[in-house]
Amino acid sequence: MNSAGILIIDDEIQIRRLLEITLESHNHRVLSADSAREGLRMAAGHSPDLVILDLGLPDESGHLVLQRLREWYTKPVLILSVQSSEEDIVKALDNGANDYLVKPFRTGELLARVRSALRNAVAGPRKAVVNFNGLQVDLSARTVRKDHEMIRLTATEYSLLALFVRHEGMVLTHQYLLREVWGPGYINQSQYLRVFIAQLRKKIENDPNRPEYIITEPGVGYRFTSTE
Amino acid sequence: MNSAGILIIDDEIQIRRLLEITLESHNHRVLSADSAREGLRMAAGHSPDLVILDLGLPDESGHLVLQRLREWYTKPVLILSVQSSEEDIVKALDNGANDYLVKPFRTGELLARVRSALRNAVAGPRKAVVNFNGLQVDLSARTVRKDHEMIRLTATEYSLLALFVRHEGMVLTHQYLLREVWGPGYINQSQYLRVFIAQLRKKIENDPNRPEYIITEPGVGYRFTSTE
DNA sequence: GTAAGTCTTTATAAAATCTTTATATCGCTG
DNA sequence: CAGCGATATAAAGATTTTATAAAGACTTAC
Numbered sequence: 445m446n447s448a449g450i451l452i453i454d455d456e457i458q459i460r461r462l463l464e465i466t467l468e469s470h471n472h473r474v475l476s477a478d479s480a481r482e483g484l485r486m487a488a489g490h491s492p493d494l495v496i497l498d499l500g501l502p503d504e505s506g507h508l509v510l511q512r513l514r515e516w517y518t519k520p521v522l523i524l525s526v527q528s529s530e531e532d533i534v535k536a537l538d539n540g541a542n543d544y545l546v547k548p549f550r551t552g553e554l555l556a557r558v559r560s561a562l563r564n565a566v567a568g569p570r571k572a573v574v575n576f577n578g579l580q581v582d583l584s585a586r587t588v589r590k591d592h593e594m595i596r597l598t599a600t601e602y603s604l605l606a607l608f609v610r611h612e613g614m615v616l617t618h619q620y621l622l623r624e625v626w627g628p629g630y631i632n633q634s635q636y637l638r639v640f641i642a643q644l645r646k647k648i649e650n651d652p653n654r655p656e657y658i659i660t661e662p663g664v665g666y667r668f669t670s671t672e
Numbered sequence: 673m674n675s676a677g678i679l680i681i682d683d684e685i686q687i688r689r690l691l692e693i694t695l696e697s698h699n700h701r702v703l704s705a706d707s708a709r710e711g712l713r714m715a716a717g718h719s720p721d722l723v724i725l726d727l728g729l730p731d732e733s734g735h736l737v738l739q740r741l742r743e744w745y746t747k748p749v750l751i752l753s754v755q756s757s758e759e760d761i762v763k764a765l766d767n768g769a770n771d772y773l774v775k776p777f778r779t780g781e782l783l784a785r786v787r788s789a790l791r792n793a794v795a796g797p798r799k800a801v802v803n804f805n806g807l808q809v810d811l812s813a814r815t816v817r818k819d820h821e822m823i824r825l826t827a828t829e830y831s832l833l834a835l836f837v838r839h840e841g842m843v844l845t846h847q848y849l850l851r852e853v854w855g856p857g858y859i860n861q862s863q864y865l866r867v868f869i870a871q872l873r874k875k876i877e878n879d880p881n882r883p884e885y886i887i888t889e890p891g892v893g894y895r896f897t898s899t900e
Numbered sequence: 901g902t903a904a905g906t907c908t909t910t911a912t913a914a915a916a917t918c919t920t921t922a923t924a925t926c927g928c929t930g
Numbered sequence: 931c932a933g934c935g936a937t938a939t940a941a942a943g944a945t946t947t948t949a950t951a952a953a954g955a956c957t958t959a960c
Contacts, residue, residue: 586843586892598917599891634936636919642939653938662927662936826906862947864908870950881949890916890947 449473450558451492453483453509454524455502459547463496466551467558480504484512491517494561497541498524499532507535514540520561524549530663537617537664544615544664560613560669574609576670579648579657581609590648600625601644608658608668617665641666677701678786679720681711681737682752683730687775691724694779695786708732712740716800716812719745722789726752727764738764744800744811744838748789752777802837804898807876807885809837818876828853829872836886836896845893869894 452463455478464474475490477483480501487495495513499506510521523536523544533544542564543557573582580589583606588595597605603625607616622631630636641660645652659667680691683706692702703718705711708729715723723741727734738749751764751772764772771785800812808817811834816823825833831853835844850859858864873880887895 585841586889587841587895596889599889600918602892633919635921638937639919639939641937646939660937828907861908863910866948867908867950869948873949888916888948 448490448492449475451475451477451483451487451490451495453477453480453495453501453506454498455479455500456498459498459524462551463554466554470555472558480506480509483509487513487517493519494558495519495521496524496558497521499529499536500526507532507539510536510539510541520564522557522561534617534619534664537615538619542614564611564613574612576609576612576657581605583609588648595647597644597647600640601647604640605644605648608666612668612670615661615665615667619665621665637666676718677703677720679703679705679711679715679718679723681705681708681723681729681734682726683707683728684726687726687752690779691782694782698783700786708734708737711737712812715741715745716810719800721747722786723747723749724752724786725749725769728754735764738769740812740814750785750789802840804837804840804885806878809833811837816876823875825872825875828868829875832868833872833876836894840896840898843889843893843895847893849893865894 450467450472452460452474454460454463454476457478460476460478464476467474475486475492477486480503483495483497483501486492495517497506497509497513501509506523510523513521520542521540523533523541524547525533525536525544526547533546537544542561545554545557573580573584575581578591580592582588586602588597588602588605604621607621607624618634618637619631621637622633626633626636641658642652645655645658648657649655657668657670659669661667678695678700680688680702682688682691682704685706688704688706692704695702703714703720705714708731711723711725711729714720723745725734725737725741729737734751738751741749748770751769752775753764753772754775770789773782773785801808801810803809806819808820810816814830816825816830816833832849835849835852846862846865847859849865850861854861854864869886870880873883873886876885877883885896885898887897889895
């Protein structure tokens with residue numbers, strides 16, 4: 445690990461402290477910035493492996509920072525936000541954020557999200573065959589297996605699953621999913637999503653009532669995870 | 673070099689001799705055939721690392737040999753041709769030849785071309801005869817058997833089946849199949865596909881109403897499977 | 901020129917999927 | 931704990947896609 449480290453952009457000193465201590469205790473190098481300007485400067489200077497960005501900054505909107513960042517920065521960006529601002533979270537995810545955390549958060553969850561984000565970033569060039577304990581998706585053959593059994597998916601079900609697989613660990617918003625699978629004219633048809641998510645779960649989950657692969661993020665979207 | 677060797681297909685004995693001596697003196701194993709039929713048989717039997725093919729054969733056109741070869745053989749094919757037939761060379765290159773030599777040639781140039789062709793060969797080997805419980809397809813002989821019974825297929829039926837066999841397990845989209853079998857101008861003629869798929873099933877499936885080999889993937893295409 | 905075989909086109913029935921509606925469930929807030 | 935918004939699931943209907951037969955057009959061999 446040549447480790448350019450993790451950059452935290454947050455104005456609250458308590459949060460910065462908590463993040464620094466937690467991350468450093470797990471062998472991450474940590475950089476901190478307490479403003480939008482400072483954050484962008486440090487990101488440009490150090491090219492960190494991951495950025496944790498608070499949406500509520502004093503000098504500039506966090507959305508603006510995210511936008512500027514995404515003009516050149518391709519590694520994961522993790523959003524911090526207060527409970528109330530669900531709308532902000534959706535907007536940030538649609539603007540290229542990889543994941544989000546609601547304040548206050550448990551440090552265990554923080555570390556899990558950071559691990560997942562860093563793991564996916566390393567994956568880089570996608571492999572054609574992807575394995576998630578028991579679920580095997582072959583993106584070039586367009587086939588899906590569950591415990592070596594072939595599973596038959598309709599065109600729509602498959603393109604939904606393929607999206608999830610290609611963005612494992614990330615939260616995908618309703619908007620994004622609808623736009624990618626059905627097209628830009630369908631971003632309000634959330635019911636479509638619910639219907640097809642239910643069908644997918646019925647086909648790939650061990651217990652559709654307690655999904656392990658496709659996790660609901662209420663008010664925001666869905667997330668595909670591998671438990672390993 | 674574990675060397676399955678180089679196969680020479682040429683009817684002129686002087687040329688064969690010259691090639692044999694030159695190549696063997698550089699540690700290549702050499703196989704020879706003096707006719708199209710013999711050449712195809714040896715290619716299928718020995719899977720050579722490279723084929724040197726004369727276009728002017730007595731029994732069959734060299735172009736036909738090349739075409740047949742290319743239905744399953746992915747390694748380099750080097751064309752030999754007399755000075756005059758420039759048109760032939762272009763056609764051969766279009767049909768999948770890797771390089772050509774004009775007779776008479778200098779042995780130094782021959783060796784250089786052979787070296788280059790072998791160096792550039794990347795694709796993995798493929799078998800000429802494929803077996804799917806009961807269904808046997810010989811891609812070099814262009815024959816199909818069902819439980820040892822010969823099955824007669826039309827040209828179109830065969831090229832469709834050959835495509836399936838060469839991509840076993842993959843979902844092949846309508847577009848892809850139409851483009852490969854009929855050409856780029858036919859990618860909208862899905863009805864062609866349905867008609868010929870039905871005919872193929874009638875000929876190769878145990879119960880055409882419940883196909884085992886050619887599986888429909890509605891809205892997407894078809895998939896060829898072996899149940900083993 | 902005819903006959904046999906093949907490919908293309910048309911028509912219709914059957915199957916599968918997508919869309920919509922209805923109802924049940926969950927988690928949260930006041 | 932009632933009520934609200936968001937989510938989950940089932941099932942009816944509408945639509946699209948597929949299967950199959952069969953007629954017409956074209957090619958090829960004799």
